[in-house]
Amino acid sequence: PQLPLRHRLAVTAAVTFTVAAGWLYLRRQKQQQHQQRHLRHLRSLSLGQGDFQLQDTSGTTRSKADFLGSWVLLYFGFTHCPDVCPEQLERLSRALELLEAQPGLPPVQPVFVTVDPQRDDVAALGRYLRDFHPRFLGLTGSPGQVREVAARFRVYVSAGPPDSDGDYVVDHSVITFLLDPDGMFRDCYGSARTAEEVARSVRGHMESYRPLSP
């Protein structure tokens, strides 16, 4: 004799539930593997490796060691930028606010490195960054120093020809880099990512971060 209807329904529900749970688990595993592969590939590019020497807006020399122990969101731009840089800095400021609103997350240090050291001296950077998140740190240096840091991050920089006023724009890659507390490159965000997406991604990295053993 067959099982009563309600028993058959219960068995069907249990089987369906198990299959669904199994499928969701496998899908999550696949997503995580894909993300790990992506991050391994990014890390193999060794972006941002090596030290740098730049001046912050107080005139103090900063090197990579100064940022160890902190998560860093790093953006390359210039103060004479028509639209992209203010938009990106606005977005980063918003992402930082979103992260700060979440309890228990470590603070993130936002950093702006100029690709136009000829015009963007310490004073110019200080003025410019006043309009964005208060913790934004500006870095500048000699053309050689700046060129080296940009090269380490594979950031494209190309100053255009000056016009009759001596003004020019600097064409550059529009990317924000996420560095972990070991100074290692973790992820990068192009101009299309929203503040919410950046905040979510940074949080994800913070949660999966394991410090390098000494």
Add this chain to the structure above:
Amino acid sequence: AGGMAAPTMEERKACWGARDEFWQCLDSHGDDAAKCEKLRRAFESRCPQQWVKHFDKRRDFLKYKKKLETEGFHPYKAAGKS
């Protein structure tokens, strides 16, 4: 560092506003720049020369992009013109 200082936030917003007004005028006059002379002059006075050039190029790009999205890409059509 020489030359003029970078535009402040207020100056940037004034420039973007003038640009947007000029572009809105162009949009409502089928890109006939002759109909928007006054706004063009306001735009040029509010923005650094380099930014005017940049935004002009940007508008061309946005229009081209829209054209591709609506009409599709026809490389052989362009070849017929030369």
